[in-house]
Amino acid sequence: MRVLQINSGNLYGGVEVLLHTLAQERHRAPQLQLEFALCYDGKIAQQLRAQNCPVHLLSPVRFSRPWTILSARRALKALLKRERYDVVICHHVWTQGLFGDIPTQPELLWLHDPPQSQKLHWTERLAARRTPAFVICNSEFTRSYVPRLYPNTPSKVVYCTVSPPQNTYTPADLAATRREFKADDSTAVIIQVSRWEPHKGHLNHVEALAQLTSKNWVCWFVGAAQRPHEVEHQNRVRQRAAELNIADRVLFLGWQPDVRKLIAAADIYCQPNSGPEPFGLTYIEALYAGKPVIAANAAGPAEIVTPDCGALCPPNDNAAVARTLDLWINNPALRQQLAAHGPARAHALCDPTVTLNTLAQQLRSLVPLQ
The missing domain is CATH 3.40.50.2000 (Glycogen Phosphorylase B;)
Incomplete structure (x- = not known):
């Protein structure tokens, strides 16, 4: 056909x-x-x-x-x-x-x-x-x-x-990636991969990060701004991170040739949309990589994320996102438990x-x- x-x-x-x-x-x-x-x-x-x-x-x-x-x-x-x-x-x-x-x-x-x-x-x-x-x-x-x-x-x-992950990254590969972007073995790496559209929740994300009681973390924002309004939004997020005194731990990595390697090197995938996400490919990629996922409990992500593999927070509830991040940052065993269910969930859907x-x-x- x-x-x-x-x-x-x-x-x-x-x-x-x-x-x-x-x-x-x-x-x-x-x-x-x-x-x-x-x-x-x-x-x-x-x-x-x-x-x-x-x-x-x-x-x-x-x-x-x-x-x-x-x-x-x-x-x-x-x-x-x-x-x-x-x-x-x-x-x-x-x-x-x-x-x-x-x-x-x-x-x-x-x-x-x-x-x-x-x-x-x-x-x-x-x-x-x-x-x-x-x-x-x-x-x-x-x-x-x-x-x-x-x-x-x-x-x-x-x-x-x-597609399921095709590349097998060695621990040395992932450790080198973490060091490149300001994270050692003890640092909890939180990642979001998305276009710089306002509804993707970048501002919600930095507001939640500022509420964390945990201090040993970094956040990677991955993706290049492609249109003028995306550049404006990205600049607004940078400014807000500076106002919240977390700019030194929020990294804007821009376009990256191997996004899946970055996801594999991270510990938590977090994308708390402020507006509806019709589906969300990067949530699936994170689950395939065995990463626990935080998303807003609305639209497409609500069809993807289950309590076995992540957490759905009320839309625009930055305090709930912060509480979940704090819990996961301080409890690696819980992260691993959730991560173990991720690949099966990704396979079941995609x-x-x-x-x-x-x-x-x-x-x-x-x-x-x-």
Whole structure:
């Protein structure tokens, strides 16, 4: 079954990580022949080519420049006329709005960010006028919002495919990483890996850190700010850490080539979102690595984290996050107990063989018999 996946974004985040993982793990569902149509020739395009996946470049597109939309639509129409696909998938509502009316094949929307505002954004209104045959959702939370866009369209949750750890890091490797970023063997390392979007909870995180009674800790924020508002948010978090007198223990590591190594070297994964997280790939990566996870008890993370492998704190309750961190920092045995259940939880939700074959089964049900 030939599947074309379309992504119009020019940033690198969870959706791009998912596309790369689907390419890496596609051998687990050999009935799927995955190809990709992208609007930008960036990092994800390079990664997909490195996996020997066909990448079709459409055209850089900006909604504020209508001629770029026309160019990208012409390129997609030419591709679909030239090549035969069984299914076409649009990632994100704005991609659906741009291209959802073009394919004559069964066309699906893979919904990653649900429409949560009381009033639909104009890109969501545009997408709502182009009804897909089916909606794939990354969580039950996301699925609950589908009727706002498509009241009569069927949908299904397919949790994101996340690869188990491929690299085996030696204790010496991890110790060197800890030393590089201001942590010795006795220091509790708390890590958050995410985009610099305000709803990711960085400010909540530093407020909780300032309330810790424990002193032997450092926190690593991993990820590069990619847009002006992200730079502004990151600067605000830096400033707040300085105001709280914890700047010497809060490290901003920026983009890192091996994020999983950093997670493996850390002791606790903490991301206390201030707004809903539709799913959360990094929570799964932390569980695979055997790290206890702290998250806000809302949206996608509430479907991921259980008492066996972590803690769900009330949203925006920084004191609760601080109490949990203090407990775990001072109780390595409890951390290890929680960590032991992490990999099984990650496998249960995001095992590549299960998720890819679930996807393949759903796609096959939409393809007319030949």
